[in-house]
Amino acid sequence: xxxxxxxxxxxxxxxxxxxxxxxxxxxxxxxxxxxxxxxxxxxxxxxxxxxxxxxxxxxxxxxxxxxxxxxxxxxxxxxxxxxxxxxxxxxxxxxxxxxxxxxxxxx
Amino acid sequence: xxxxxxxxxxxxxxxxxxxxxxxxxxxxxxxxxxxxxxxxxxxxxxxxxxxxxxxxxxxxxxxxxxxxxxxxxxxxxxxxxxxxxxxxxxxxxxxxxxxxxxxxxxxxxxxxxxxxxxxxxxxxxxxxxxxxxxxxxxxxxxxxxxxxxxxxxxxxxxxxxxxxxxxxxxxxxxxxxxxxxxxxxxxxxxxxxxxxxxxxxxxxxxxxxxxxxxxxxxxxxxxxxxxxxxxxxxxxxxxxxxxxxxxxxxxxxxxxxxxxxxxxxxxxxxxxxxxxxxxxxxxxxxxxxxxxxxxxxxxxxxxxx
Numbered sequence: 001x002x003x004x005x006x007x008x009x010x011x012x013x014x015x016x017x018x019x020x021x022x023x024x025x026x027x028x029x030x031x032x033x034x035x036x037x038x039x040x041x042x043x044x045x046x047x048x049x050x051x052x053x054x055x056x057x058x059x060x061x062x063x064x065x066x067x068x069x070x071x072x073x074x075x076x077x078x079x080x081x082x083x084x085x086x087x088x089x090x091x092x093x094x095x096x097x098x099x100x101x102x103x104x105x106x107x
Numbered sequence: 108x109x110x111x112x113x114x115x116x117x118x119x120x121x122x123x124x125x126x127x128x129x130x131x132x133x134x135x136x137x138x139x140x141x142x143x144x145x146x147x148x149x150x151x152x153x154x155x156x157x158x159x160x161x162x163x164x165x166x167x168x169x170x171x172x173x174x175x176x177x178x179x180x181x182x183x184x185x186x187x188x189x190x191x192x193x194x195x196x197x198x199x200x201x202x203x204x205x206x207x208x209x210x211x212x213x214x215x216x217x218x219x220x221x222x223x224x225x226x227x228x229x230x231x232x233x234x235x236x237x238x239x240x241x242x243x244x245x246x247x248x249x250x251x252x253x254x255x256x257x258x259x260x261x262x263x264x265x266x267x268x269x270x271x272x273x274x275x276x277x278x279x280x281x282x283x284x285x286x287x288x289x290x291x292x293x294x295x296x297x298x299x300x301x302x303x304x305x306x307x308x309x310x311x312x313x314x315x316x317x318x319x320x321x322x323x324x325x326x327x328x329x330x331x332x333x334x335x336x337x338x339x340x341x342x343x344x345x346x347x348x349x350x351x352x353x354x355x356x357x358x359x360x361x362x363x364x365x366x367x368x369x370x371x372x373x374x375x376x377x378x379x380x381x382x383x384x385x386x387x388x389x390x391x392x393x394x395x396x397x398x399x400x401x402x403x404x405x406x407x408x409x410x411x412x
Binding site: 089 | 352356363383386387389390393394
């Protein structure tokens with residue numbers, strides 16, 4: 001299932017605003033686990049058209065029914081935002097929003 | 108490795124018309140012949156566009172070592188060392204042919220490929236022990252039999268997408284019948300191929316249409332096992348999907364590192380598609396929806412009727 005054009009627009013808006021935030025941040029500190037969690041929550045709410053309160057940070061990503069295209073798009077955008085490489089297979093290692101954020105920070 | 112072709116419906120139609128010969132020359136050339144310089148950017152010096160064989164703890168920079176290890180593995184598995192005549196079906200840029208003759212004392216290594224660029228490249232070795240033919244394997248008519256046959260990721264090119272299982276098995280059987288005919292009694296064959304595994308047939312097309320494996324189809328292990336009945340006995344099967352995940356990762360890393368050079372050759376759209384393709388493959392091998400099978404087979408010299 002392809003991501004619809006409207007969703008793509010919303011996603012790019014989210015992405016752009018995240019990028020602006022990052023650029024506006026003069027200290028340019030590395031993203032914390034909390035930052036990454038927020039990014040993932042806002043990404044999922046747009047991508048899956050669900051309310052932020054319905055995004056559970058403690059359940060595996062596969063429970064959200066992300067297909068491989070969406071999972072790839074997510075890791076690709078996350079990579080751009082973080083500024084370092086994110087393994088595309090990470091979405092398939094039973095990670096939750098919490099554990100993925102933690103994993104990326106520790107890595 | 109499968110082609111990532113530009114989505115050109117004309118090429119697909121041409122390929123489908125090939126009865127049991129698999130992918131057409133047009134389709135193969137469409138992909139490989141424009142791409143020498145592009146592939147050179149991100150493959151290793153062996154130009155192997157197939158799964159390498161890694162040792163535990165090896166880093167991505169060991170790609171070339173892992174590719175050579177793969178070649179030696181298949182040469183040993185096919186008992187091709189010191190043989191008089193060895194056939195490499197789908198010989199690519201000829202790294203296996205060279206290895207057979209230069210390192211393993213093979214008298215004559217014969218390669219077949221449908222790519223003009225690959226043929227030209229192999230001929231440029233000017234090695235009297237190496238012969239290369241620009242032809243479909245189904246049209247290969249050797250003057251003498253072979254001691255061993257190698258087929259590294261060539262089975263992927265045998266059937267087109269969407270054939271029912273019975274038709275796929277027929278096509279694979281046709282391939283095995285040819286190999287059986289070309290091999291001397293007691294001859295061995297070593298194959299490497301991507302196979303579907305933990306995925307349902309109804310999901311195949313969805314997976315295929317997401318730009319991962321356009322224009323050719325993979326086998327399941329069961330189809331291959333069925334197709335070789337009374338022709339070859341299976342001596343060993345390995346599942347090395349982690350090797351392929353790592354190989355794709357190494358390719359992706361090299362492609363990203365040399366992105367500018369790659370874009371200069373094929374443009375940013377193609378480069379982006381390849382990056383996506385390699386990521387898809389990494390996921391497939393990581394999750395086991397697809398596997399990498401390495402199979403050793405011995406010719407059955409007295410097939411029962």
